[in-house]
Amino acid sequence: MRENLPNTTLPLSTALISVDIVALRLSNGRLQVLTTPARHPKAQHDRALPAGRIDPDKDEQLEHTACRQLKLLTLAEPSWLEQVETIGNSMRDSRGWSLTVVYFALLRNEPALDSPDAQWLDVGTCCKLQLPDLAYDHQSLLQSAIERLCNKIQYTTLPLYLLPDTFTLSDIKEVFQGTLGKAPPMRSIRNRFADETVVTDTGEKRYGSNRPATLYRLKGDNRHRLFNRLYESTQ
Amino acid sequence: MRENLPNTTLPLSTALISVDIVALRLSNGRLQVLTTPARHPKAQHDRALPAGRIDPDKDEQLEHTACRQLKLLTLAEPSWLEQVETIGNSMRDSRGWSLTVVYFALLRNEPALDSPDAQWLDVGTCCKLQLPDLAYDHQSLLQSAIERLCNKIQYTTLPLYLLPDTFTLSDIKEVFQGTLGKAPPMRSIRNRFADETVVTDTGEKRYGSNRPATLYRLKGDNRHRLFNRLYESTQ
DNA sequence: CGAATAGTGTCTATAAGACAATATGCC
DNA sequence: GGCATATTGTCTTATAGACACTATTCG
Structure with missing residues (x-):
């Protein structure tokens, strides 16, 4: 509550607060999570x-805290940032009540300077998770975030946020394959994403030893178009 | 982070933490939110x-805090409880950084003892929100929770959690009407909900001056069946 | 031309929604 | 029987997905 009472009239909550980030990217078709060294010597994993x-002094909002932490490890700007959940209980920290707000960030796989502390670890696919061992309860936080990603990828434009600035429709298919472990056929990808309200045709092509592929760009402001819900025509 | 360091090595976060609850019910087809008096004298609304x-001393988990607060106002048990979001910033409380974890609860509209402090206020429908004036930033928290509800109602079994223990298919339609402001036709409700994996036929009927309606009950364990995503047959 | 990948046409499957027809209780 | 609401049947629409076919580049 925020009743603006003087500090003395209400006990302050004493839980430790932290902001944890699950930053994911797709590297060579493999989904990876950004990790940092576990600094506590008693941590089970490093x-x-x-x-x-x-x-x-630096943060006006929770989101700023998340971004600031991320920036300490990589100069890449997240293409997507979203709050996943807040875990709070008396068990996860021996000092008492502890609370963590978990964010999940998507990064485009483009060259960016990472700190020497940063390490990207494979996490497998949603079908077949192969989570790295992480310190504290971070493996379970990671799992929640990946579940969220795998759900939303199926009915939003989130796949596009794992791709570089320009991409082909086949690239989108690879996002599905790398995250879900399976992908709809190209026909379905086309039906869904090759839509003026979702992407714009850059006019450029990607050339290889085959028919060139159209390069698209994510349409500016469109945040989060949803597919496959109740029909708009519902009275 | 929870590195179990002695208190002196890291500054503790000093934000005020609260847990806010958006408890919703459907009363005579109208969506209502549970409110309590705003205790701070300077609050803009009461x-x-x-x-x-x-x-x-009492709470092991954030969820317990939410339930405990709810129980102070009504003896009704929530049929659904879910975390919506955590808002944290330096503006919402004049004392400094303040953080609130917002839960949203669904209550079956059955007789239950409410505290005299409790008051249920209409919120309108999703199509046409008519939010009551609430103190602090509570109106915006309420709005976020209602948006969440209106989204999930469209692709989950959440409508069933606003209904009493036994209900008819027409009752489900009324949930759509009361929350979204519009409802799919009975045919669609049937296709979706009259399914052995979702509800069980109690064998009883509700009688009126018309053909009796079958009474169903929410199938035990099924939490959160999703409709209308990628087809299972996807390879 | 052939390999390889991009893109299209068309049919099927699934589920939503419109609408008409039928069922069954109470009066 | 007649009213009112429950329930079913059937057709249409929207979209996913399967699959075969065509297109275009490079070597």
Whole structure:
């Protein structure tokens, strides 16, 4: 509550707060998560998710905290950032109540400077998860985030946020393959994504030893078009 | 992060933490939200969402905090409880960084004892929101929760959680009408919900001055069946 | 030309929605 | 029987997916 009472009238909540980030990218068709060294000596595993605390001097919003942590590890800008869940309980930290707000970020796989601390680890596909061992409860946070991704990929334009600035329709198919472990046929990809409201034709082609592929770009502002819900025509 | 370091090595985050609940029910076809008096004298409006702080002695999990707050206002058990989002920033509370975890609860509209502080206010439908004025930033939290509800109602079994223990298919249609402001035809409701994996036929009927309607019950464990995504047959 | 991948045409499957027809209780 | 609502049958529409066919580039 935010009743603006003087500090003395209400006990402050004393939980430790952190912001954890599950940053995912697709590298050579493999889904990968960004990790950082686990700094606590007693940690069971030596890699962990990027995490940090709110810095009241730097952060105005929770999202800023997430972005700031991310920026410490990679200069790549996330193409998508979304809150996944907040975990809070008295068990996960021996000091008492601890609370973490988990964000999930998608990065386009384009060259960007990573910190030496950063390490990208494969996570397998949704069909066949092969999660790396992570310190603390980070493996389960990672799993929640991947589940969210795999759900939303099926009915949103999220696949496009894992691709570079320009991409072909086949690239989209590879996103499905790399994340879900399976992909709809090209016909379906076309029906869904080759749509003026979703992408724009750049007019350019990608050449190989075959018929050139049309390069598309994600349509500016469209955040989150949904497919396959109740029909609009419903009275 | 939860590195179990001694308190002195890392600054603790000092944000105020609260848990706010958007509890919704359907009363005579109207969607309503549970409110409590806004206790702060400077609040712009005199009703607010139920909210409270983590009590380390009573709560092991964030969800417990939410349930505990709810129980202070009504003895009805929520049929559904889900975290919506966590809002954190430095603006919403004049004392500094403040953070709130927002839950949304669905209640079956059955007789239950409410506290005298409790008041149920109409919120309109998703098509035509008529949100009550609430103190603090609670109106915007309410709006987010209703948006979540209106989305999920369209592709999950959530409508069933706003209904009493037994219900007819027409009742389900009324849930759509009361929440979305529009409803699919009975044929679609039937196709979707009259399914052995979703509900069970109680064998009983509801009688009126017309053909009696079959009474169904929500099938036990099924949490959250999804409709209308990628087809299972996808290779 | 042939290999390889891009893109199209067309049919089927699934599920939503429109609408008409039928069923069954109460009065 | 007549009213009112429940339930079913059937057709249409929207979209996913299967699959075969055509197109275009490079070597």
